[in-house]
Amino acid sequence: MSAFNDIRDYVAIPRVLSLKLSPDGSRLVSVVQSLNPDGKSYGTALWAIPVDGEPYRLTRSAKGETAAEFTDAGDVLFTSSRPDPTAKDAGDEVPALWLLPRAGGEARQVATRPGGIGAVRTAGDVVVFASDVLDGEEAAEEERRKARKDAGISAILHEGYPVRYWDHDLGPGRTRLFAARLGVADQDGRLEDVRDLTPDAGDALRDTSFTLTPDGATVIATWRVPLPRGQMRIELVAIDVATGERRVLVAEDDHDFTHPLAVSPDGTRVACARERHTGLDVSVRNELWIGDLATGQGRGYAPDLFPTDVEWAPDSSAVYLVADHQGRRPVFRVPVEGEHTRLTQDAAAYLGLNASPDGRFVYALHSAVDRAPGPARIDAVTGEVDDLPSPAPRPDVPGRLTEISATADDGTTVRAWLALPENASADNPAPFLLWIHGGPVASWNDWQWRWQSWIMTAHGYAVLLPDPCLSTGYGQEMIDRGWGNWGPRTLADLDAIVDVALARDDIDGERIAAMGGSFGGYMANWLAGHTDRYKAIVTHASLWNLDQFAGTTDASMYWQREFGEPGSERYANLSPHHALDKITTPMLVIHGDKDYRVPIGEALRLWWDLRRSEVESKFLYFPDENHWILKPGNAVAWYETVLAFLAQHVLGQEWKRPDSVA
Structure with missing residues (x-):
């Protein structure tokens, strides 16, 4: 037995979420998430990880702590909604900025804002943070927020697009930098002389990324610019901390400049991701861009690598970059002059890069499909990886991981991870589950707390995690071949890799099912209407009617670039709902009402279409969840319902309604 057999044990596993290295290189700080005592929610705490010692906990509060940043002096800044013990009036529980002294002692609150404090950056003696601010007179903001609340007003008057993002409404406040x-x-230790750097930002800093130059003199930030017909572009701007003066650093009509974002230690260059605007025949492309901070002149690097995280070498000669690559996410070294090289050679995924001040090491979170994240030290010359003691021990997975590949009908190689139960063999072949990733521009290459294949393996299933067309890490051609051709091209790739998996003697080719979420849910719906090879299909947060989806999602402008104007031919060709009359496979539909990326209308329409067509089906609905099912109890209900549905239709067992949804 393992933590993966009982979902309640699984959701209680602590999780390492981030990593930040102190300026002197002596310790890391990590945000660790764990189950709260009530068992109904998760909390967070800061842990210290000495580079040559054992981890120890730094903070403890009911509200938890996030966004840890080191000051140059080695103190730790973080945000938390914990009450301030020195305040006469606790006020609304919005995140405030706290400082934990390096020398020890209690954390103290150093800054508050009526709309809370979000991301924080610091350099020298400067700290810059983001906050949600109401339009109008700033001095009266707290009173205006209270008046709005007391009057029971939740209405938001929009004059632009978008209006929602992933799982939350946008407005009435808008992001500014302070x-x-x-x-x-002051005498209580709170920061004084807090200045609004961006009073005219409007919606430009929504979902912003920003950083500081090493001297603390300049903020480099992403800046959204509205365009006609609901479109937009993202520029990079430089904001003078002393004066608030802002200049455009780089802007291109057909590209966005976005996260990840980092300034070189010598303060002369900035590295970020440059993403080209897509179109009907122009696929997504993302590359590292390095530019001069004085002139804004720059160029793209490593065009086949989609940057996920970047960190400068201490001598400013190169950037360390993590990017998807062949079912892994290695660390690459990209020199300002010269060709990039792969630093790590293992089958792992890295994130949260931190270069040591002496240039000898890169610290990162180290994980893999079969390995939960934990801190590691990478030799900056050899790429040798050493795991550090982790504040959250990694669970042992209940099975074994292997890798397979297939040749698609157009000659392209399609690869996949295959997670197998330990006892799967020719004498005991395992039932089979195809799990299709979301995105669609993504890859199965890392540990997944939400889409956990090892839970399914613990219950006897062989789980295939394929990277078909549109997956990252296989060059631009892999994305191009599926662009604007989601269903047919992806299905052909999936068929090829599934055929290879089912040819194995340790897999039962008769007891098979498919599932997926988001784009994976779209493909689950597409499979349902275009093949009858599966005994059951689970579709989570799925796209069903593309025309409907493209006009109700939180980012219609993005999808319209690929699919065209509403009602165009591509919607008709690629929308799964047109094959409703071909569906005979039992389906489990799952959706959260707070999902704004794929709105609940997709599931409601799919559910009604299945009912009126008398397709055997069930609908697992979460009124308080979003695109992901995040609450511990709801995660239990999700997995238990999926397992019960598969047991009925794949294993031939009698349907038993799980206790979690009884």
Whole structure:
């Protein structure tokens, strides 16, 4: 037995979420998520990880802590909604900025805002943070927020697009950046001289990424610019911390400049991702861009690598970059002059890069499909990886992982991970589950807390995790071949790799099912209407009617670039709902009502279409969840319902309604 057999044990596993290295290179700080005592929610805490010692916990509060950043002096800044013990009035529980002294002692609250404090960056004696601000007179903001709340007003008047993002409404407040000096504090230790750097930002800083130059003099930030017909582009701007003066650093009509974002230690260059605008015949392409901070002149690097994280080498000669690659996510070294090289050679995924001040090491979160994230030290010359003691021990997975590949009908190689139960053999072949990833521009290459294949393996299933067309890490051609051709091209790739898997003697080719979420849910719906090889299909947060989806999602402008104007031919060709009359496979539909990326209308329409067509089906509905099912109890209900549905239709067992949804 393992933690994967009982979902309640699984959701209680602590999770390492981030990693930040101190300026002197002596310790890391990590945000660790764990189950709260009530068992109904998760909390977070900061842990210290000495580079040559054992981890220890730094913070403990009911509200938890996030966004850890080191000051140059080695103190830790973080955000938390914990109450301030020195305040006369606790006020609304919005995140405030706290400082934990390096020398020890209690954390103290150093800054608050009526709309809370979000992302934080610091350099020198400067701290810059993001906050949600109502339009109008700033001095009266707290009173205006209270008046709005007391009057029971939740209405938001929009004059632009978008209006929602993933799982939350946009407005009535909008993001601005504020700056303060760490050495300027009142008698209670709170920051004084807090200044609004971006009073005219409007919606430009929505979902912003920003960083500081090493001297703390300049903020480099992403800046959204509205375009006609609901479109937009994202520029990079430089904001003078002393004056608030803003200049455009780089802007291109057909590209966005986005996260990840980092300034070189010598303060002369910025590295970020440059993503080209797509079109009917122009696929997504993302590359590392390095530009001069003085002139804004720059160029793209490593065009086949989609940057996920970047970190500068201490001497500013190169950037360390993590990007999907052949079912892994290695660390690459990209010199400012010269060709990039792969630093790590294992079958792992890395994130949260931190270069040591002496240039000898790169610290990162180290994980894989069969390995939960934990801290690691990478030799910057040899790429040798050493795991560090982790504040959250990694669970042992209940099975074995292997890799398979197939040749698609157009000659392209399609590869996949295959997770097998330990006892799967020719004498005991395992039932088979195809699990299709979301995105669609993504890859199965890392540990998944939400889409956990090892839970299914613990219950006896062989789980195939394929990277078909549109997957990252296989060059631009892999994305191009599926662009604007989602269903047919992806299905052909999936058929090829599934055929290879089912030819194995340790897999039962008769007891097979398919499932997926988001784009994977779209493909699950497509499979349902275009093949009858599966005994059951589970579709989560899925796209059903593309025309409907493209006009109700939180980012219609993005999808319209690929599919065209509403009602165009591509919607008709690729929408799964047109094959409703071909569906005979039992389906489990799952959706959260707070999902704004794939709105609940997709599931409601699919559910009604299945009912009126008398397709055997069930609908697992979460009124309080979004695109992901995040609450521990709801995660239990999700997995238990999926397992019960598969047991009925794949294993031939009698349907038993799980206790979690009884």
